[in-house]
Amino acid sequence: MTADPALSGLTGAILHDEIVPACAPWLHHVSKGEVLRIVDLEGNQAVDFLIYAAANDAERYSAQDTVAAQGNLFLRTGTVLLSNEGRPMMTIAASAVEYHDTIGGACSCESNTLRYGHHTKSQHACVDNFLEANLTQGRGKRDVVSNINFFMNVPVEDDGTLGIVDGISAPGLTVDLRAEMDVIVVVSNCPQINNPCNGFNPTPVRMIIAA
Amino acid sequence: MSGTADPKAARDHARAQGGTQVETMPVLPPVAGDLPAGVASQDLLWEETIAPGGYASRRLARGTRLRLIDKAGDACASLNIFNAEMPTERLNVADTVKVQWNAYLGAGKLLLSDMGRVLVSILEDDAGTHDTFCGVSNAASNARKYGEGRNSGAYPNGRDRLILGAAKHGLTGRDVHPCVTLFKGAKIAADGAITPVVGPFAPGREVLLRCEMEVIVVIANCPHVLDPRPEWHSAPLRVTAWRAGITPGDDRLRDATPEGQRAFLNTEDHYRR
Numbered sequence: 001m002t003a004d005p006a007l008s009g010l011t012g013a014i015l016h017d018e019i020v021p022a023c024a025p026w027l028h029h030v031s032k033g034e035v036l037r038i039v040d041l042e043g044n045q046a047v048d049f050l051i052y053a054a055a056n057d058a059e060r061y062s063a064q065d066t067v068a069a070q071g072n073l074f075l076r077t078g079t080v081l082l083s084n085e086g087r088p089m090m091t092i093a094a095s096a097v098e099y100h101d102t103i104g105g106a107c108s109c110e111s112n113t114l115r116y117g118h119h120t121k122s123q124h125a126c127v128d129n130f131l132e133a134n135l136t137q138g139r140g141k142r143d144v145v146s147n148i149n150f151f152m153n154v155p156v157e158d159d160g161t162l163g164i165v166d167g168i169s170a171p172g173l174t175v176d177l178r179a180e181m182d183v184i185v186v187v188s189n190c191p192q193i194n195n196p197c198n199g200f201n202p203t204p205v206r207m208i209i210a211a
Numbered sequence: 212m213s214g215t216a217d218p219k220a221a222r223d224h225a226r227a228q229g230g231t232q233v234e235t236m237p238v239l240p241p242v243a244g245d246l247p248a249g250v251a252s253q254d255l256l257w258e259e260t261i262a263p264g265g266y267a268s269r270r271l272a273r274g275t276r277l278r279l280i281d282k283a284g285d286a287c288a289s290l291n292i293f294n295a296e297m298p299t300e301r302l303n304v305a306d307t308v309k310v311q312w313n314a315y316l317g318a319g320k321l322l323l324s325d326m327g328r329v330l331v332s333i334l335e336d337d338a339g340t341h342d343t344f345c346g347v348s349n350a351a352s353n354a355r356k357y358g359e360g361r362n363s364g365a366y367p368n369g370r371d372r373l374i375l376g377a378a379k380h381g382l383t384g385r386d387v388h389p390c391v392t393l394f395k396g397a398k399i400a401a402d403g404a405i406t407p408v409v410g411p412f413a414p415g416r417e418v419l420l421r422c423e424m425e426v427i428v429v430i431a432n433c434p435h436v437l438d439p440r441p442e443w444h445s446a447p448l449r450v451t452a453w454r455a456g457i458t459p460g461d462d463r464l465r466d467a468t469p470e471g472q473r474a475f476l477n478t479e480d481h482y483r484r
Contacts, residue, residue: 058383058384058385062346062389063305063346063389064304064344064345064346064347064389064390065346065349065352067344067345067405068344068345068346068352068405068436068437069352071404071405071437072402072403072404072405073344073399073403073405074402074403084349084370084384084387085349085350085351085370086349086350086351086352087351099403103305103308103309103314103344104305104309105303105304105305105306105309106305108306108325108327110325110326110327110328110477111303111306111309111310111323111325111327113327113473113477114306114310114323114327114470114473114474114477115309115310115470117473118473127325140299141299141325142298142299142301142385142386142388143385144325145388145389146303146304146305146389147305154309155401156314156399156401156403157401158401159313159315160313160314160315160399161312161313162308162309162312162313162314163309163312164309
């Protein structure tokens with residue numbers, strides 16, 4: 001039997017291993033101490049990512065608290081993902097990609113009309129994935145906040161100019177997230193086709209949870 | 212014998228306090244001696260100076276102008292903004308910076324909702340130091356920095372102030388979203404490093420906003436979360452609002468960018484009823 005390179009370095013039992021299809025939502029519980037590995041199977045696939053505290057989902061990932069606490073916009077190995085109450089939710093234990101984004105937000109049917117034109121209104125979008133997944137647990141639109149975009153590249157220039165540009169990931173690259181509390185992870189495997197966040201071609205990603 | 216030992220004496224004691232003037236208070240009815248030329252005093256809607264560490268929230272009609280003044284050069288106005296008719300629609304900071312391809316706020320910039328509409332536009336700005344990235348302090352961060360950060364203590368935090376302001380309109384902590392902060396800035400380096408730009412600045416810097424929708428504005432005036440000073444510094448924030456016209460179809464700011472123009476088209480469509 002050939003060892004699966006996507007499992008390399010994970011210790012403990014594999015509790016879950018799933019391919020999330022291109023463009024689809026995904027929701028899963030991750031208990032404190034467990035590690036969630038995201039595998040960018042085909043390269044440069046944005047994985048839009050929200051975190052809720054399992055004990056009280058009014059506590060959720062806060063991009064602003066996270067970047068303020070580390071004094072840097074980019075999420076790298078070692079970044080502690082903080083909640084809106086300033087508590088550690090997950091830590092980026094390892095990342096094969098130099099940095100990830102948390103300022104670009106999630107695409108929506110509505111923001112697509114601004115960015116590209118009203119002809120894109122009918123295209124599927126991350127906010128619809130977030131809503132679909134969250135609604136299964138009683139959360140709604142007001143629970144969707146600024147998210148993480150793993151494998152997405154948003155540089156900021158000196159005059160404040162910013163944008164989603166060509167990615168810096170590649171096929172098979174991974175990011176490992178260690179849960180610092182019991183959390184609910186909500187993902188949109190980004191369906192965007194109008195900018196380079198998915199290389200204009202949404203692809204599947206793999207989610208592996210190890211104890 | 213105490214002057215408040217019986218209800219009538221207590222009433223007299225309470226009533227004797229009426230009419231007290233302090234710097235940080237609302238003025239009712241509103242009076243402002245420095246309205247811009249052409250603004251009639253009867254159009255004045257709101258005149259209040261928010262205390263250091265304080266907050267305010269108010270529903271404002273479409274077209275209302277909202278002027279914020281950093282009176283002493285050390286105010287920090289963190290804003291949450293909701294569609295008053297449907298508060299699940301609110302400020303989306305990520306869309307605000309992404310759609311406009313720029314993170315630094317100033318005159319001509321729009322504050323966008325999560326429904327692709329313009330909540331508020333920035334008409335004038337002589338401050339130039341604002342922040343879309345860092346958000347507000349919370350109880351934990353103030354406790355680490357100042358020893359405590361409770362609403363009931365001396366060093367209230369921005370998040371709990373926004374929650375109280377939102378709660379006055381029936382909303383909860385679940386509704387308090389990523390904010391923009393006016394008057395205190397954050398400069399971003401190429402490697403992502405954030406440098407806070409907190410002054411203190413010259414007194415009297417102003418930002419003039421135009422409400423493009425029926426909005427609930429929540430303002431917290433607490434020290435910037437990355438203020439490097441070890442002591443808690445905050446200063447009065449003056450707020451003035453007056454009635455004014457809805458943005459016309461040929462407005463220069465409305466048509467300044469294709470993205471902004473489509474955001475105004477979406478906003479106008481929302482009110483087509």
